[in-house]
Amino acid sequence: MCREAVSARLDGEPGPAPAEAVDAHLERCASCHRWQEEAVALNRALRMRAAAQQPDLVAAVLAHAPAVPTLRQRRRTSLRTQWSRHALAVVAGAQLLLGLAQVFGLRFGMLAHGMAGGHGMDSGPGMSGHLFNESTSWALAVGAGLMWVAVRPRSAGGMLPVLSVFVAVLSVFVAHDLAAGEMTVARAASHLLLVAGLGLLAVTHRRHGRPQLPAPGHRLPAGRESSVTAGAVDPSDDREARRSVWPLPPTGRHAA
Incomplete structure (x- = not known):
């Protein structure tokens, strides 16, 4: 016993x-x-056995591992992939400088009578000064918005429709004012900053505006999978996209 x-x-x-x-x-x-x-x-001999000898694969793994890029290579890669953001920051800075110059009273390329009338608008007392202040506000707002997108490229999609309509309407007015002699060529050339900003904004939105999901079969480090894929909806699935925006009407079983 x-x-x-x-x-x-x-x-x-x-x-x-x-x-x-x-x-x-x-x-x-x-x-x-x-x-x-x-x-x-x-009992100890049955539970604990010596591990079988395994081949040393460290050298083979290190031989096939990608080389760590140098600082110069990382800078080249950054310039190649982030050039649109850098260029957008330059355009935004120039637009902000133009707006600040107008804040301090510099009427760059404007005619003395160019702000007082035209396009069927009332040119009463104070209208010229108000339009100049409004133009200054727009210049600063657009410059600040472009700078924000250069820093946070994911926000490019929100500014792209607004700036597209603004540039389209402004182009019509610029063509009319040039033909009527109400605008100098220098003032019209200053609006090329907006055209360049719109182009760079579109490129930035295309390259950086959407979250990049991992390719099939690629595993992310622990802790990042949920942050990347959480709430992601496949844009190719129209039904899932509509369901995420518009609630479906209740069926007969749930109507009551």
Whole structure:
């Protein structure tokens, strides 16, 4: 019975005798004590085995690992992939400088009478000054918006429709004012900043405006999978896209 109790203890099962009685018997019986030691050694040998020798693959893995790019290579890659953001920041800075120049009273390329009328607008007292202030506000707002997109390219999609309509309407007025002699060529040339900004904004939106999901079979590090794929809706699935925007009407079973 003592050996059965020792065997049950090694297996983690309740024994047929109290533990105190088994321990007392093992202290008195040399045969059972020797059997316990042999059973413990056998149990350890069965549970713990030496690991099989494995080939050293460190050298092979390091040989096929991609080389770590140098600082110069990283800068070249950044310039090649981020050029639209850098160019957009330059255009935004120039647009902000133009707006700030107007804040301090510099009427760049404007005729003395160019702000007082035209296009069927009322040219009453104060209208010229108000239109100049409005033009200054637009110049600063557009410059600040382009600078924000250069820093946060994901926001390009929100500004693209507004600037597109603004440039389209402004182009019509510029053509009319040039033909009527109400605008100088220098003032019209200053609006090329907006055209350049619109083009760079479209390129930035195309390259950086949408979140890049990993390719099939590519695993991201732990902790990043949920942040990238959480809430992502496949744009090719029209039904899923509509469901995420418009709630479906209740069916007859749920109408009640």
